[in-house]
Amino acid sequence: MKKEHTEDIESRLTGEDVKPAEQEVQEEKRSWFKRKRQGILTSTADKKEFPEGLWNKCPSCNHICTTQELKAALFVCPSCNYHHRIGSKEYFEILFDKNEYTPLFDEIKSKDQLGFTDLKNYQKRLDEIHAKTDLKDSMRVAVGKVHGQEIVVACMDFEFIGGSLGSVMGEKFSRAVDYCIQHKLPYMVISKSGGARMMESAFSLMQLAKTSGKLAQLSDAKLPYISMLTDPTFGGISASFGMLGDLNIAEPGALIGFAGPRVIKEATKKDLPPGFQKSEFLLEHGFLDFIVDRKQLKEKIAQLVTLFQH
Amino acid sequence: MPQYPNRQFLEFEQPIKELYEQIEATKKLAEKNPKVDYSNTIQQLYASIDEKRKEITTSLSPWQRVQLSRHPDRPYTLKYIDKMCTNFIELHGDRNVKDDKAMVGGFAMMDGETVMIIGQQKGINTKARQLRNFGMANPEGYRKALRLMKLAEKFNKAVISLIDTPGAFPGLEAEERGQGEAIARNIYEMIRLKVPVICCIIGEGASGGAFGIGVGDRTLMMENTWYTVISPESCSSILWRSWDKKEVAAEQLKLTATDMKGFGLVDEIVYEPDGGAHWDYDDAALRLKKSILQALHEVKDVDPLERVNQRIEKYGKMGFWEEVPANSLV
Ligand SMILES: [Zn+2]
Numbered sequence: 001m002k003k004e005h006t007e008d009i010e011s012r013l014t015g016e017d018v019k020p021a022e023q024e025v026q027e028e029k030r031s032w033f034k035r036k037r038q039g040i041l042t043s044t045a046d047k048k049e050f051p052e053g054l055w056n057k058c059p060s061c062n063h064i065c066t067t068q069e070l071k072a073a074l075f076v077c078p079s080c081n082y083h084h085r086i087g088s089k090e091y092f093e094i095l096f097d098k099n100e101y102t103p104l105f106d107e108i109k110s111k112d113q114l115g116f117t118d119l120k121n122y123q124k125r126l127d128e129i130h131a132k133t134d135l136k137d138s139m140r141v142a143v144g145k146v147h148g149q150e151i152v153v154a155c156m157d158f159e160f161i162g163g164s165l166g167s168v169m170g171e172k173f174s175r176a177v178d179y180c181i182q183h184k185l186p187y188m189v190i191s192k193s194g195g196a197r198m199m200e201s202a203f204s205l206m207q208l209a210k211t212s213g214k215l216a217q218l219s220d221a222k223l224p225y226i227s228m229l230t231d232p233t234f235g236g237i238s239a240s241f242g243m244l245g246d247l248n249i250a251e252p253g254a255l256i257g258f259a260g261p262r263v264i265k266e267a268t269k270k271d272l273p274p275g276f277q278k279s280e281f282l283l284e285h286g287f288l289d290f291i292v293d294r295k296q297l298k299e300k301i302a303q304l305v306t307l308f309q310h
Numbered sequence: 311m312p313q314y315p316n317r318q319f320l321e322f323e324q325p326i327k328e329l330y331e332q333i334e335a336t337k338k339l340a341e342k343n344p345k346v347d348y349s350n351t352i353q354q355l356y357a358s359i360d361e362k363r364k365e366i367t368t369s370l371s372p373w374q375r376v377q378l379s380r381h382p383d384r385p386y387t388l389k390y391i392d393k394m395c396t397n398f399i400e401l402h403g404d405r406n407v408k409d410d411k412a413m414v415g416g417f418a419m420m421d422g423e424t425v426m427i428i429g430q431q432k433g434i435n436t437k438a439r440q441l442r443n444f445g446m447a448n449p450e451g452y453r454k455a456l457r458l459m460k461l462a463e464k465f466n467k468a469v470i471s472l473i474d475t476p477g478a479f480p481g482l483e484a485e486e487r488g489q490g491e492a493i494a495r496n497i498y499e500m501i502r503l504k505v506p507v508i509c510c511i512i513g514e515g516a517s518g519g520a521f522g523i524g525v526g527d528r529t530l531m532m533e534n535t536w537y538t539v540i541s542p543e544s545c546s547s548i549l550w551r552s553w554d555k556k557e558v559a560a561e562q563l564k565l566t567a568t569d570m571k572g573f574g575l576v577d578e579i580v581y582e583p584d585g586g587a588h589w590d591y592d593d594a595a596l597r598l599k600k601s602i603l604q605a606l607h608e609v610k611d612v613d614p615l616e617r618v619n620q621r622i623e624k625y626g627k628m629g630f631w632e633e634v635p636a637n638s639l640v
Contacts, residue, residue, distance in 0.1 A: 010548045113630040116562050118549035167629030174626060196517070196539045198549060201563045202575050205517060205539040206628040209525045212498040213622035236539070238490030239478075239518040244498055258490035258518070259480030263544075267480045277485060287488050 006272070009232050009260045012162030013194040014118070015125050058082050060253075074294045083251045083294055085231060088140040088155035091190050095153060095298055101144030104152070105175045109136050110168045114201055122199040125161075135160045137168040138193065141176045143185070147302035149309070152180050155190040158232075163193030165236045166200040170207030173241065177214040181221045186305055188226040191242045194260075195235020208240040215244055224308045226301070228292075229256045229279065247289045247304065250279035311383060311591050318382045322366060322374055326585070329359045363585030367534065372560040376542060378534040379513050380476075383588040385595070386445075387414055387429035387472045390512060393595030394602070395420050395427060401458060403450075407487060410451030412443040412479070413523075415458045417467070421603055426462035428455045428523060429472030432513070445514070446479035449492035452522045456496050459503055468506040468606055471523045474513030476541060478522060493522035500525035501621050504614035508605045510580070510598060511535045511567075512587075527612075527621060528605040531567040531576040532598065534586045538565040575628060578605070 057064050063079035070077075074094055075084040093099045109130075112123035130136070138160040143152045154176050156163040173189070180187045196204035218225055227245030229238075231254035238258050242248075250256060257264075257277040265272060275281050282288045292300050312318070315334075319327040333355045340348040370378065378384075391398050395418035402409040415428030430447060433439030447455075455471075462469045478489055500507060500523075507526030515524070515537030531537060540548075545563060546555035570576040580601045587594035612620065 014549055014551075107633045107635060108631050109634055111630060111632045114562075114564055118559075118562065119551075168631045170629050171631055198540055198545055198563075200539075200630075201565065202538045202570060202573065203629055205521055206575060206625060208494075208497050208518065208521055209501055209625040210628055212494070212525075213501045213625050215498065216502045216618075216622065236518060239493040239522070240497060241494070243488070243491040243494040257485050258478065258493070259485065264480045264482065264485065268482060270482060272482070276482070281486075285486050285488065287491055 006261045006265065007232070007255070008262050009162070009194045009234055009255070010262065012158065013164050013198060015129065015161040015164075015199075016119075056084075058084075076294050081252065081293070083231065083253060085158055085192065087135075087157040087159060087192075088142075088190075091155045092140075092142055092144070092153065094294065095146050095301065096142070096144035097147065101142040101153075104141040104143060104179060105172045106136060106140070108168050108171055108175075110166060110200075112199070113203070114199070116199040116201070118199070125199075129160060133159070137172070138163045138166070138197075139169040139172050141172050141179075143179065143183075146298060146305065149302060149305045150183075151186050151188055151301070151305060152176050153188045153190065156192045158192045158194075161197060161199075162195075163191075163237075164195065164197035164204075165193060165207055165240075166197035166204050167207065170210045173207075173211045174214045177218045180218060180223055184221075184223065186224040186226065186308060187218060188228065188301065189241060189245075190228045190230060191233045191237050192230045193233055193235070193237045195237065204236065208236055211241045212244065215241060219246075224304070226304065229282075229288075230254050232256070234258070234260050243287065245289075248287060249290055249292050249300075250282065250288050251294060252279060252291050254279045256282055311385070311588060320374075320377055320381060322370070322377075323585075326359055326362050326366070329355055329362065360584065363583075363589060366585055367582070370534075371557065372536075372563075372566050373542065373557040375534055375566050376514075376536045376560050378586050379536050381586060381588050384513060385587055385591045386434065387431045387474060387512065389591060390472055390595050390598060391418060391427055391429075393591060394599040395425075398427070401461075402454070404453035404457060406453060407450040410443075410448050410454055411441050412445055412447040412475075413451030413455050415455060420470070420599070423468070424465075425468045425470050426458050427470040427472065428458055429512070430475040430519075430523070432474060443479060445475045446477055446519065447475065447522075448479050448481065448484045449487040449489050452478075452489075452492035452496050455523050456492075456499055459496075459500065459507075463503055463505050466505060468508065468610065469503065469526070470602060471507065471509045471526065473509060473511045473515050473520045473524055473537075475516055475519045476514050477516040478519030493518045496522045497525050501625065502618050504618065506606055506609045506612075506617070508602050508609075510602065511537045511576070512598070514541075516541050525621070525625070527609040527617065527624075528578070529576040530578045530580050530598070530601050530605060531570055532580045532587065532594075533567055533582040535567060536560070536565040537567075537570055537576065538563045 058077040060082035061080035075086045116122040139156050141154045225246050227248050229250040233256045314330045398418035400416040414431045430445045432445035433442040509524045509526040509529045511531040542556040542560040545559040567579040583590040583593040
């Protein structure tokens with residue numbers, strides 16, 4: 001049985017991580033069996049990491065499979081086609097031939113220019129995340145070949161402060177466009193973000209114009225820009241380059257919107273209709289060119305690049 | 311602007327209210343005792359009001375600045391248009407869905423030249439606030455604004471954008487009609503608009519809802535306004551997980567005109583009449599008009615393609631990061 005639940009996407013923008021993935025999955029496994037005995041099945045929030053050899057439960061249909069099985073299925077539920085959230089590492093592996101690619105602009109790192117302190121200081125938060133993960137920020141850029149055709153892919157990592165858009169993402173995005181223009185390459189951006197990074201305040205907001213300006217240059221160079229939206233894509237991303245693709249495409253079932261579901265519920269005091277802000281809803285309302293299953297993604301991108309180039 | 315007793319007072323404006331009450335009391339006293347001359351006392355009280363107005367705006371916290379930007383007596387877009395321009399003809403509709411009353415615009419004459427002036431509009435009373443949706447535009451509002459900007463481009467008229475919104479409307483229909491896409495499209499089209507664009511924060515500059523009409527050659531920010539990526543209240547609720555930290559959030563966000571000018575994210579601060587724009591609409595509009603004309607003068611002679619390049623470059627420089635040698639990262 002499929003369940004609708006309103007996820008608090010904004011909470012991921014705090015940069016406060018949920019418990020370490022391993023612990024969470026094991027706890028989850030235990031609690032799942034416990035709950036099953038009690039006859040109460042609720043999905044949980046583990047959508048982000050997949051430790052080897054562990055069991056994973058599909059948040060949509062509760063199907064249980066091993067991480068290896070899930071990985072072989074490109075992190076798509078074998079039972080209900082639910083697309084688990086994955087990061088740049090997985091997308092690069094899915095897209096690039098033999099998983100060979102050159103990372104670009106990895107040397108750019110976020111810093112706390114404003115001395116922003118919420119429950120924790122921003123610099124401290126960054127340092128802690130940097131110590132914990134290999135990720136330097138919420139977006140990675142790489143150039144490589146998709147079925148033999150070269151393409152630049154910029155991909156967000158939701159686990160880095162909710163994939164938030166700040167100065168570093170704006171700068172990497174810009175340099176990626178410059179690289180495309182210089183080498184006459186198509187540009188693909190895979191979005192997965194809660195929105196702008198609040199700890200960089202108005203600087204985050206200005207990235208909307210910064211990236212749009214670069215897209216104008218890419219457009220003048222007549223190079224294709226494919227924007228792929230994945231679960232979830234909100235706020236500053238959908239209010240800028242996320243929606244500005246020559247082609248806007250999305251994964252099935254992805255939540256995509258400007259305001260998050262929780263915010264809309266609070267503002268309108270209305271229940272959200274089933275399927276609201278899902279990619280199928282956006283396709284129906286005319287904002288997507290098509291929805292692409294992860295298993296067909298590489299094929300489709302290669303096909304598109306061919307069509308653009310011939 | 312409203313006169314006492316119809317004026318509304320914020321908490322930190324209470325001392326001024328008390329002075330007005332003293333004036334009223336003194337006037338009544340004067341009526342009762344026609345033989346005593348109270349004119350001096352009354353004059354002194356008015357002078358004290360002027361003093362207090364000056365005093366208040368020099369020592370405001372960021373949160374108080376936010377409150378002032380939302381002052382119910384503050385002049386809104388149509389008021390500024392009325393005071394700064396002649397021959398204003400309001401134009402309606404996005405030619406697609408409807409006419410969004412939260413966004414207004416039209417041709418007008420400013421200092422002898424035709425401009426396209428657009429902006430979010432808040433309501434001046436309860437009924438009007440509903441009609442204007444509290445200055446929160448739907449996608450059709452942004453698309454109307456874009457239609458007007460493209461019209462200005464076609465006829466080579468400058469665009470003046472007056473920004474005052476608590477945010478783009480977070481509604482079901484707004485999402486259905488593509489709120490994100492509408493704002494994205496505006497930002498994209500504004501950065502490559504061939505005519506001069508002057509943006510002015512006249513009240514609340516809340517995030518994408520503000521920026522959707524906020525990309526231009528020059529950005530002016532009035533003294534008692536705020537401009538950043540999220541409202542202090544929402545920021546407090548998300549990052550502090552409590553609605554009670556809005557004052558701290560306002561501080562941390564560095565959202566005042568002084569901060570924004572310091573960051574180089576806005577070009578000029580437009581100082582307001584003592585106590586805020588709501589104390590003197592004529593003076594506030596005159597100051598804004600002067601700054602707009604100066605900004606227009608600075609950018610009007612640039613070649614259109616060069617103008618677009620300069621804009622892309624200007625926003626391209628915004629941001630902060632550090633670059634570490636690739637080999638030091640493992
Ligand atoms: Zn499933």
